[in-house]
Amino acid sequence: MTANGPWETHLGQPIVIAIRPTNGYEVEYQLREHAAHHGDTAWLHPAITAYRDELGSLAKGMLDAIGAVGLSKPRTYGEAHLLRPLTHLIHGPVRHLIIDDVNLLHAEVLSEVHEACLISHTQLWLIVDVANPVVGHRNTRARELFDWLDDACHIETQQTAMNWWQHRTTSHPHCHPPEPTWWHQPLDHTQPLPAGCPDHRNELGSGHIECLLAWTRRGLTAGHLAPGIARRRLTEYQDHPATTAIDTWALRAAGRDFYTPGTDALRRTHASAETLTLEDVTPDGTTITADGTQHTVTPEMRPAVARLRTSRRLAGCLDHEPMFGMFDQVPGLNPRRR
Amino acid sequence: MLVENHPHAWDVNHADRYLDPKQREDSLPPGGHLVVTPKMRQLVSNVPYALRRNQAIAISGPVGAGKTTLLHAITAVADVRVRYVELPADLKNTTQYWRCLARAVTEAEPSGTTDQMLNDCREYLAKVPTLLIVDEAQHLPLESLLQVRSLWGQRFPRFACILAGSDLFARLDVYSAVGSRVLVRIPLDHNTPQRMLEYLGRLHPQLAATDPRILRVIDDAYGHGNWRAWEHLVLTTYDAWEHNGPLTLALAKDAIYQITGSEPALHMPGAHRPQPTRR
Numbered sequence: 001m002t003a004n005g006p007w008e009t010h011l012g013q014p015i016v017i018a019i020r021p022t023n024g025y026e027v028e029y030q031l032r033e034h035a036a037h038h039g040d041t042a043w044l045h046p047a048i049t050a051y052r053d054e055l056g057s058l059a060k061g062m063l064d065a066i067g068a069v070g071l072s073k074p075r076t077y078g079e080a081h082l083l084r085p086l087t088h089l090i091h092g093p094v095r096h097l098i099i100d101d102v103n104l105l106h107a108e109v110l111s112e113v114h115e116a117c118l119i120s121h122t123q124l125w126l127i128v129d130v131a132n133p134v135v136g137h138r139n140t141r142a143r144e145l146f147d148w149l150d151d152a153c154h155i156e157t158q159q160t161a162m163n164w165w166q167h168r169t170t171s172h173p174h175c176h177p178p179e180p181t182w183w184h185q186p187l188d189h190t191q192p193l194p195a196g197c198p199d200h201r202n203e204l205g206s207g208h209i210e211c212l213l214a215w216t217r218r219g220l221t222a223g224h225l226a227p228g229i230a231r232r233r234l235t236e237y238q239d240h241p242a243t244t245a246i247d248t249w250a251l252r253a254a255g256r257d258f259y260t261p262g263t264d265a266l267r268r269t270h271a272s273a274e275t276l277t278l279e280d281v282t283p284d285g286t287t288i289t290a291d292g293t294q295h296t297v298t299p300e301m302r303p304a305v306a307r308l309r310t311s312r313r314l315a316g317c318l319d320h321e322p323m324f325g326m327f328d329q330v331p332g333l334n335p336r337r338r
Numbered sequence: 339m340l341v342e343n344h345p346h347a348w349d350v351n352h353a354d355r356y357l358d359p360k361q362r363e364d365s366l367p368p369g370g371h372l373v374v375t376p377k378m379r380q381l382v383s384n385v386p387y388a389l390r391r392n393q394a395i396a397i398s399g400p401v402g403a404g405k406t407t408l409l410h411a412i413t414a415v416a417d418v419r420v421r422y423v424e425l426p427a428d429l430k431n432t433t434q435y436w437r438c439l440a441r442a443v444t445e446a447e448p449s450g451t452t453d454q455m456l457n458d459c460r461e462y463l464a465k466v467p468t469l470l471i472v473d474e475a476q477h478l479p480l481e482s483l484l485q486v487r488s489l490w491g492q493r494f495p496r497f498a499c500i501l502a503g504s505d506l507f508a509r510l511d512v513y514s515a516v517g518s519r520v521l522v523r524i525p526l527d528h529n530t531p532q533r534m535l536e537y538l539g540r541l542h543p544q545l546a547a548t549d550p551r552i553l554r555v556i557d558d559a560y561g562h563g564n565w566r567a568w569e570h571l572v573l574t575t576y577d578a579w580e581h582n583g584p585l586t587l588a589l590a591k592d593a594i595y596q597i598t599g600s601e602p603a604l605h606m607p608g609a610h611r612p613q614p615t616r617r
Contacts, residue, residue: 006435021514021518021519022518024518024519025393025491025518025519025521029492029493032493045488045491047453047456047479047485047488048484048485048488057453060453076450076451076454077451078453086495100491101488101491101515103514103515104515105482125519129514129515129518138508180464180495183464183467222493223392223491223492223493223494224464224492224493224494225464226457226460226461226463226464227457228457228458228459228460228461229461229464229465
């Protein structure tokens with residue numbers, strides 16, 4: 001597991017930013033602006049979809065918000081669990097998750113998000129309209145939500161929260177995202193790829209992919225970028241002649257599919273990797289044990305292996321079970337979750 | 339719609355000049371002019387700011403208060419792409435309403451779930467500056483309203499949303515997440531007789547040439563400060579009798595009878611009124 005730094009806010013519990021209708025829009029607008037300076041921050045607006053499971057929509061939105069927009073068109077319906085975004089939160093660089101219009105969500109859904117943030121050491125910020133008049137059948141729902149917020153969260157005034165975000169030190173001060181219009185042009189394959197910043201540089205040479213993913217998150221947080229546009233640019237990046245195999249591994253590991261890159265990486269490490277179980281793979285994906293021998297996974301393939309193993313573990317699989325996809329059944333066993 | 343940075347952009351005084359011919363035909367009688375009202379100025383002055391800050395403006399008023407004409411005036415002097423959608427009342431569910439909105443925003447036949455349509459809209463608006471006008475927005479179910487609201491919470495290059503409808507403010511206030519995030523609310527109502535007389539002279543040359551006392555009588559008995567009623571009256575006199583000159587009480591009486599099916603009591607103040615015959 002990587003990047004799980006200490007809690008920056010020293011709280012650990014979700015922080016509620018209480019806003020009032022009179023200036024709610026302005027607070028959200030400015031907060032977005034401050035948050036968009038940080039590549040480790042994701043902004044999520046809960047989507048209201050008819051006839052759909054709330055958690056499914058939220059999981060899809062969360063994957064987009066944290067920059068896991070994927071390299072192909074996502075499935076139509078989201079999965080009614082947060083295991084996929086949670087895997088990315090555990091292994092990815094996102095440390096702050098801000099959700100606005102929390103009044104639209106049920107307490108049970110928020111509870112799931114809270115759980116995911118606790119596991120991944122991600123600070124959860126909830127923007128709540130405290131003067132939300134709720135009528136009719138929604139009364140119970142609102143009461144449950146506010147009870148949950150009272151019990152589980154630390155309530156902060158909008159001014160304090162704004163100050164915190166305004167004065168928060170940027171972890172990557174030299175990483176400057178391109179102009180919003182840059183995203184709207186197809187990537188020119190005759191031109192060299194944009195250079196990465198010194199802050200994201202790594203020994204593998206895939207630092208510019210980290211930059212690209214941070215720009216994606218920042219654009220999505222700012223609100224001027226749509227997930228579909230980001231997905232197209234990432235795909236073009238992957239197809240660019242200057243993109244190396246190491247870059248491709250980094251891009252694939254940041255996608256939504258854990259199984260394909262994970263099993264590819266295992267197969268390239270050892271021919272009989274398909275028969276490996278969870279206990280044969282270390283949690284950080286550095287080594288595997290096959291045929292009684294320990295093999296080292298090359299550094300660029302480790303994120304893919306680690307994510308596959310984590311997703312499988314989060315889905316409730318045990319040490320002796322194989323490294324299949326998240327919910328693939330082992331013959332003779334019933335699925336644990338759907 | 340004007341080109342970007344046109345010298346007359348957002349200048350409502352030029353709205354009549356740039357009015358779309360189809361919209362002119364829909365909202366004005368032949369030969370009529372767009373009457374610039376204080377509400378129209380208020381709306382036009384707020385739209386450029388709303389576009390910069392991705393905000394929403396709500397207009398509410400009864401039938402005939404001038405909502406649609408107001409929206410047509412905005413369309414005429416806008417220097418961004420304007421997408422105008424009039425929502426029907428009889429759609430079955432939120433997905434159908436969203437389909438209607440997504441079609442208007444993206445100018446393509448939408449497909450997929452509401453979530454996908456919303457993402458398509460986001461994608462489009464991130465690239466193309468747009469003013470989205472939703473007429474008859476009171477028909478939007480609550481969920482659809484919340485979905486529209488999620489559009490104006492983003493930070494697209496230039497985007498604003500104008501929602502117009504009858505009794506719209508009450509609908510917006512059901513959920514403060516929507517109601518509290520509306521930049522400006524413009525309430526419209528039928529005009530007072532005095533104000534209506536002032537406007538009628540500017541609306542149509544036929545009305546400008548008519549004796550104001552006659553206009554007052556017609557407004558008291560039939561018009562009631564309602565733009566639509568007056569436009570209908572002028573249109574009927576033209577269509578039925580090809581009349582272009584000043585209105586007379588007799589002509590107005592015939593036209594109103596044709597429109598409403600009942601004979602109006604049009605009498606000049608102080609004129610001799612025939613007494614009902616007593617048997």
